[in-house]
Amino acid sequence: xxxxxxxxxxxxxxxxxxxxxxAASGFIVSTNYMTWVRQAPGKxxxxxxxxxxGGTTKYADSVKGRFTISKxxxxxxxxxxxxxxxxxxxxxxxxxxxxxxxxxxxxxxESWGQGTLVTVSS
Amino acid sequence: xVVMTQSPATLSVSPGDRATLSCRASQNxxxxxxxxxxxxxxPPRLLIYGAxxxxxxxxxxxxxxxxxxxFTLTISSLQSEDFAVYYCQQYNExxxxxxxxxxxLEIK
Numbered sequence: 001x002x003x004x005x006x007x008x009x010x011x012x013x014x015x016x017x018x019x020x021x022x023a024a025s026g027f028i029v030s031t032n033y034m035t036w037v038r039q040a041p042g043k044x045x046x047x048x049x050x051x052x053x054g055g056t057t058k059y060a061d062s063v064k065g066r067f068t069i070s071k072x073x074x075x076x077x078x079x080x081x082x083x084x085x086x087x088x089x090x091x092x093x094x095x096x097x098x099x100x101x102x103x104x105x106x107x108x109x110e111s112w113g114q115g116t117l118v119t120v121s122s
Numbered sequence: 123x124v125v126m127t128q129s130p131a132t133l134s135v136s137p138g139d140r141a142t143l144s145c146r147a148s149q150n151x152x153x154x155x156x157x158x159x160x161x162x163x164x165p166p167r168l169l170i171y172g173a174x175x176x177x178x179x180x181x182x183x184x185x186x187x188x189x190x191x192x193f194t195l196t197i198s199s200l201q202s203e204d205f206a207v208y209y210c211q212q213y214n215e216x217x218x219x220x221x222x223x224x225x226x227l228e229i230k
Contacts, residue, residue, distance in 0.1 A: 035219075037166075045158075045166065045209055047219040058217045094165055105172045107213050108156040112165035 002026040004095050004113030011119045016085050022078040022095030022113055030073040033100035033107055036080050038091035039115070048093070049080065050107060053100060063089075085120045092117050124148055124212050128222035134230040137200050143225045145193040145210035153189045154214035160224075161206045169208075170195065197227075205229050 008020040022034070036048040049069040050058045057069050068081040078095050093116055096109035125148040135141045145155065153173035158166035168177040170186035173193055183198045197204055210222040 044224045045211075045221040047217075047221070050217075050219070060218050099171075105154065105175075105213075107216075107219065108168065108171045108211060109158070109166070110168055110177070112167070114165055 002097055002111040004097065004111060006093060006095055006113045006116035009093065009116030009118045011121065012085055013122050014085060014087055014120055016120075017081070017083045018085065018118060020080040020082065020093055020095075020116055020118070022080075024076050024078065024097070027097065029071050029076050029078055033098040034069075034071065034078045035096045035098045035107065035109060036069060036078075037094045037096055037109065037112075038089075039094070040088075040091045043091075046091070050098060051078065082118070085118075087120050090118060090120045123218055124151060124215050124220050126210055126212055126220050126222035128208075128210060128225045130225060131223070132226045132228060134228050135200055136230045137202060139200055139230075141197045141200055141204075141227055143195040143197075143208055143227070145188075145195070145222050147191045147193070147212055147214075149215070150190050151212045151214035154212060155186075155188070155193050156211045156213065157184075157186055157195045158209045158211065159204075159206050160209065161203070166209065200227075202229075 003025045005023045035050045051069045066084045070079045095113045097111040099106040127146045129144045155173045157170040160166045174186045207224045
């Protein structure tokens with residue numbers, strides 16, 4: 001069974017940094033595509049970043065240059081390093097197992113974690 | 123950027139009735155569309171991909187249709203657990219991957 005467990009969220013001041021983790025089980029992160037999606041309080045879903053199995057990364061313009069997606073294959077864990085945080089980055093951050101180039105249809109999000117809340121406020 | 127527009131914002135339907143949710147793309151996205159369900163306090167759940175293919179474990183009362191710019195999610199005979207927010211997502215042209223703003227399905 002696929003499981004994704006996010007952690008690392010919390011209250012941080014504007015301009016600060018935070019690293020989110022997404023521990024995966026039931027599948028191998030290194031051979032899959034992975035995504036971060038966020039949801040501001042009471043709002044809709046916003047795609048943040050996608051990591052190809054081969055290491056290529058893609059980012060939304062709103063986070064490009066500030067956020068970095070990565071993985072640790074030995075820990076089967078996905079990360080999101082968030083720097084220069086802004087008030088508008090406040091959201092629940094979800095990681096998602098993502099269909100990849102080997103699928104006929106990609107990318108969409110097959111499995112989601114429960115999310116971790118990031119609050120950027122002074 | 124492909125803009126996804128969902129309608130209506132809120133849909134009130136009685137249990138046992140049919141619900142029809144719409145999603146429109148700002149340009150032709152062929153059939154590269156997914157639908158997700160989000161219950162309160164829960165993460166989204168994949169319902170449909172490729173515009174019309176049900177994901178694993180999704181009941182047959184959920185069906186998707188459409189191609190190009192107009193898409194529909196139909197839920198026949200609504201159950202209590204179906205009252206939630208539904209999002210469409212395109213993956214034809216990206217980045218960015220884009221979602222609609224959501225349709226809230228509420229009990230009438």
